[in-house]
Amino acid sequence: MSDLSLTIGGLVFKNPVITASGTFGYGTEYAPYLDVSRLGGIVTKTITLLPREGNPVPRVAETPAGMLNSIGLANVGVDEFLKRKLPALADLDTRVIVNIAGNTAEEYAAVAAKAGAFGRVDAIEINVSCPNVKQGGLAFGTDPEATYQVVRAVRNETGKVLITKLTPNVTDITEAARAAVEAGSDALSLINTVLGMGIDITTRKPLLARGTGGLSGPAVKPIAIAKVYQAARCVDVPIIGLGGIRQWEDVVEFMLAGASAVQVGTWNFVEPGGAARIVAGLEQYCASRSLARLADLVGTVDIDET
């Protein structure tokens, strides 16, 4: 058996396939379709201090090989999550990562402190990259100084492994990447959705009620690969790559670009259980190539430096 494992901030993941925030609910919804314990980890929907109902509909729309969403971080709030959703994950043999957001750095810290008090929470992913809320979210992620402040505030509250989730909606992703690492982030995940918009030419209405939203799915994969490649070359912490992954070949591609692990997002909607099939595909890939350690692939893209 080949070794698919990897380590982030001292935390061992048995394989690199994690499900992405907002596309896997609170961890149990897809249980009828796949053995969640097959996965390296799961990331919860973004959790905020207070419950949120989200934006008006339509808040999802299809685009070529992708989709737009403007859900607006609809979630049950941290107290309800910890009381009613987290206990259901107790017996899963997979890493549980809680994704958090807030309107201020203090709010991020408050959510992290609450979630960090639970043993079942293995790591915290800091969402500074949601394009669908007025305050917080993207406003933090596009400003390296604000990114630093948020990560720092969370770092001061919890000893849990911290992953900072970055936005692709910047000119130079390495600035935010460095800021997050300097503030104490153990790893980076990228990309969150790409700012996008579509318009119905008959009704002249935008496809999403809110106008703009976040693009995801296979359409964004080349953007994500480039950002991972850029970020991996400038920081020393592990990178979790995501954006458009739907098959094991995509995982290998992200690893070559510099990702140590990956997340599967939109594809869960298309193929419930697809994330587990990707794990099986990676196992077969390693076996057929007699690859002892999948992690040996990380960052080995063969590119001529000029």
Next chain:
Amino acid sequence: MGCSICTVISNKPVAEGLYLMSVEAPGICSTALPGQFVHVRTGDVIDPLLRRPLCINRIDSGNGTLDLLYRVVGRGTAALAGKKPRDPLDVLGPLGNGFTVRGNFRNALVIAGGMGIAPMFFLIDELIRTEKYVTLLWGARTAAELFVSSADFAPGGLTLHTATEDGKAGHAGYVTDLLASILEQLSDAGSARAYTCGPVPMLKTVQKIMSGRGIPVEASLEERMACGIGVCAGCSVNTVQGKKLVCKDGPVMNLMEIVYDE
């Protein structure tokens, strides 16, 4: 609830742009309730990417087949129209909740407009099976779209009233024009339930006409969907109890509790 590769048995137009597809899906048929839907991948491709939600139109439990009745409105439904017998079809379901069929009532009033007829054949079959008196108010664009008659249901069970926008069959106009007078004729309104599905303007009208009558009204709702199983939070609908998800808390909901903005 499951995700499976089923087999297309037949797929034919029943009127212009309106198709009826029969799919072999014994697993789904064995548990499906009227009002539930399936989430269908229109091909093994990444474009179009998302599944398409479709109501379960009718079930033949003996043969383990289910029917889908759909209008071709875009790329996904066009791809479905191209399916041939024996083609595989990736079907997720049955999803959502169903209509209330059981209970101590005698009269069932079914109000369907346009594609809103899609979930109603399965419902009517079940209502007749449980010995309810069913009245169907069916509105369509054209006479050709009224492609089944009461003879296609168990004998004696169904009274049919139709309306067409082109005036070529039944009442000329909307099906909701008929609703008030049908309600007057209801012998025992205290023992009635109503079921409806159709475009939002129609549902709003039904809500208005039915308000204050004490007849429970269940509506099958539509909203843009990605996951279909309550994960993405895309398909939200405003109700008097706050936002709910059409795919998980519906698609069948109490019409009187839906909040439509003006």
